[in-house]
Amino acid sequence: MWRYTLKRLGMAVPVLFGISIIAFFSVRWVPGDTITAMLGAQYTEEQAERLREQYGLDQPVVVQYGRWLSQILRGDWGTSVYTRQPVIEAIAERLPVTLQLVAMSLAMAIALALPLGVWAAVRRRGPVDASVTVLGLLGLSVPGFWLGTLLILGLSLQLGWFPSGGFIRWSVDPWANLHHLFLPALTLGGAVAAVLLRMTRAAMLDVLDEEYIDLARAKGLSPRRWIIRHALRNALIPIITVTGIQAGYLLGGSVVIEQIFSLPGIGMLSLQAINNRDYLLLQGVILFIGTTFVVINLVIDLIYTWLDPRITY
Amino acid sequence: MALLTIDNLHVRFRTPAGLLHAVNGVNLQVDRGEIVGLVGESGCGKSVTARAIMRLLPEHRSAQVSGRVVWRDEDLLAKSETDMVRLRGADLAMIFQDPLSALNPVMRIGDQVIEGPRQREKLSRQRARARAIEWLDHVGIPDAAARVDQYPHTFSGGMRQRVVMATALSGSPDLLIADEPTTALDVTIQAQLLERLRTLQAETGTAILFITHDLAVVAQLCHRVAVMYAGRIVEQATVAELFAHPRHPYTRALLNSTPVPGQRERLEPIPGAPPDGLHPFSGCPFADRCPHAIPACDLPPPLEDVTSTHRVACHRHEELADP
Ligand SMILES: Nc1ncnc2c1ncn2[C@@H]1O[C@H](COP(=O)(O)OP(=O)(O)OP(=O)(O)O)[C@@H](O)[C@H]1O
Ligand SMILES: [Mg+2]
Numbered sequence: 093m094w095r096y097t098l099k100r101l102g103m104a105v106p107v108l109f110g111i112s113i114i115a116f117f118s119v120r121w122v123p124g125d126t127i128t129a130m131l132g133a134q135y136t137e138e139q140a141e142r143l144r145e146q147y148g149l150d151q152p153v154v155v156q157y158g159r160w161l162s163q164i165l166r167g168d169w170g171t172s173v174y175t176r177q178p179v180i181e182a183i184a185e186r187l188p189v190t191l192q193l194v195a196m197s198l199a200m201a202i203a204l205a206l207p208l209g210v211w212a213a214v215r216r217r218g219p220v221d222a223s224v225t226v227l228g229l230l231g232l233s234v235p236g237f238w239l240g241t242l243l244i245l246g247l248s249l250q251l252g253w254f255p256s257g258g259f260i261r262w263s264v265d266p267w268a269n270l271h272h273l274f275l276p277a278l279t280l281g282g283a284v285a286a287v288l289l290r291m292t293r294a295a296m297l298d299v300l301d302e303e304y305i306d307l308a309r310a311k312g313l314s315p316r317r318w319i320i321r322h323a324l325r326n327a328l329i330p331i332i333t334v335t336g337i338q339a340g341y342l343l344g345g346s347v348v349i350e351q352i353f354s355l356p357g358i359g360m361l362s363l364q365a366i367n368n369r370d371y372l373l374l375q376g377v378i379l380f381i382g383t384t385f386v387v388i389n390l391v392i393d394l395i396y397t398w399l400d401p402r403i404t405y
Numbered sequence: 406m407a408l409l410t411i412d413n414l415h416v417r418f419r420t421p422a423g424l425l426h427a428v429n430g431v432n433l434q435v436d437r438g439e440i441v442g443l444v445g446e447s448g449c450g451k452s453v454t455a456r457a458i459m460r461l462l463p464e465h466r467s468a469q470v471s472g473r474v475v476w477r478d479e480d481l482l483a484k485s486e487t488d489m490v491r492l493r494g495a496d497l498a499m500i501f502q503d504p505l506s507a508l509n510p511v512m513r514i515g516d517q518v519i520e521g522p523r524q525r526e527k528l529s530r531q532r533a534r535a536r537a538i539e540w541l542d543h544v545g546i547p548d549a550a551a552r553v554d555q556y557p558h559t560f561s562g563g564m565r566q567r568v569v570m571a572t573a574l575s576g577s578p579d580l581l582i583a584d585e586p587t588t589a590l591d592v593t594i595q596a597q598l599l600e601r602l603r604t605l606q607a608e609t610g611t612a613i614l615f616i617t618h619d620l621a622v623v624a625q626l627c628h629r630v631a632v633m634y635a636g637r638i639v640e641q642a643t644v645a646e647l648f649a650h651p652r653h654p655y656t657r658a659l660l661n662s663t664p665v666p667g668q669r670e671r672l673e674p675i676p677g678a679p680p681d682g683l684h685p686f687s688g689c690p691f692a693d694r695c696p697h698a699i700p701a702c703d704l705p706p707p708l709e710d711v712t713s714t715h716r717v718a719c720h721r722h723e724e725l726a727d728p
Contacts, residue, residue, distance in 0.1 A: 218465070304507055307508070310493055400510070
């Protein structure tokens with residue numbers, strides 16, 4: 093198990109290297125550069141040249157990349173030319189918002205999808221199953237930004253139940269913190285809930301046809317026992333895979349949702365970084381998100397080995 | 406004394422192709438402590454009958470079950486699911502055909518063996534584990550104490566079927582329904598398993614309804630046998646009577662198509678195919694494959710007594726009897 097974990101971490105190195113290349117070069121495709129964005133509309137070419145020289149932006153890109161990489165390898169993510177804030181500090185400042193948003197969306201999606209999906213499968217072709225199918229399709233076809241706008245219009249502007257945006261730290265006021273994040277998490281989690289719902293139902297239907305379910309029932313197990321310990325326990329294996337993929341999707345989706353609900357998270361940070369052509373910051377953010385993906389994948393693989401004794405590494 | 410009495414059991418399935426008549430008026434009795442064989446070709450309704458007894462058919466979906474399944478004095482078909490949960494495992498148990506998919510792949514076998522009793526009696530972890538080891542030992546798992554914590558994928562098919570047997574027997578049921586438990590195994594393993602089942606049956610006195618399409622297995626294991634065709638019992642008798650004096654043309658055909666060890670007679674497969682259940686008919690279901698069919702076979706043959714222990718449903722059984 094530990095050897096496998098180490099091996100997987102080793103395999104992550106080339107992946108992260110690839111991500112660093114993509115991060116570095118993709119930000120340079122955006123027209124304009126840090127210096128012109130920083131200087132605004134009125135500047136002379138000389139001013140710009142001087143600044144480029146100062147920040148090493150006049151060097152060939154490959155040299156710049158090499159510098160950045162060696163910096164990163166030494167644990168130094170650099171300092172934003174634009175805001176003069178260390179990149180790592182900027183990420184650390186915004187990360188809790190995004191993490192909480194993603195975690196809440198995921199938790200809400202799971203809390204909704206798992207029981208409903210299980211129920212629909214156990215009562216297959218009944219009224220619950222039919223409603224779940226419709227709900228799942230609906231959740232998949234409604235775009236997040238539209239659902240978010242609708243929720244803001246209805247639940248916050250019209251009814252005043254929830255704030256329409258903004259963020260309050262948990263440490264400042266836990267209740268207000270949850271209150272502010274509820275609608276964004278619902279919006280972000282909606283589509284994921286739909287995907288998980290369909291996956292849970294499908295996985296459960298597969299498992300319910302297995303003979304060990306009949307045997308479990310023939311043993312006289314209570315419905316709760318055979319549904320949870322035998323059916324769901326086996327269905328979880330494919331469900332976890334999809335959940336992992338969805339967690340990645342949530343990270344990407346949060347960029348839009350943070351914008352709609354004015355949440356100061358990683359998504360908003362990256363949009364700012366794009367606007368400012370803040371190369372170092374943007375590279376840092378992309379590399380960070382890539383690393384998170386790699387970690388999520390690793391965690392899911394480790395959960396597998398724990399869920400399924402047939403898998404040995 | 407009758408432990409289980411099946412009285413005019415009908416099972417129909419709603420299918421896209423129409424209403425499928427899978428079981429058409431089965432009457433069958435199992436007494437305390439006896440082993441009854443239920444034989445018949447694939448698709449004749451053996452498994453459906455067994456599941457109907459256990460109330461494991463998709464009744465809220467596609468299955469329509471009618472008739473009576475009397476367990477002691479009570480009709481199982483009238484029971485709620487909660488009542489059935491109480492009866493399953495402790496009174497009636499069932500094991501299935503495919504040993505490879507009958508065990509939960511992600512649960513330790515010891516837990517699976519003792520799960521039923523553990524739900525009913527409050528057993529401590531150690532007691533439960535010890536009981537699981539005992540049962541694994543009983544069914545002939547070598548080195549049971551070491552294997553109790555392993556997962557099913559580390560067991561061979563024959564060993565898995567033994568684990569399944571332990572799972573069913575650990576609840577000390579009065580009736581075990583065994584639905585072709587040895588069909589998927591090779592002959593030697595099958596013989597060992599049957600031997601073990603016979604020993605355990607003698608020790609525990611559990612009655613067994615043993616479903617198979619293999620008459621040789623019936624001869625080896627059962628006391629009585631019922632022959633099923635197209636969802637009906639066409640003949641039933643003690644094993645000795647049935648093998649010596651089969652009356653129903655279908656039973657004879659079945660016997661002729663079964664290899665008997667030591668005999669090198671040519672086997673005669675039964676021509677034609679059984680009715681598909683989608684087109685109900687009123688007469689003898691075997692008539693259009695039967696070499697002895699006469700116009701009277703368009704009427705349903707009643708199940709008549711030949712002797713007090715031998716009954717057959719054929720219009721011509723007396724004429725066709727061996728001299
Ligand atoms: N859940 C179901 N829905 C619809 N039809 C079914 C269902 N279960 C069984 N049947 C049908 O009922 C008939 C009897 O099936 P059954 O499984 O009892 O046969 P069997 O005698 O056990 O055969 P085998 O020896 O192959 O196991 C078959 O035509 C089968 O297709
Ligand atoms: Mg069957």
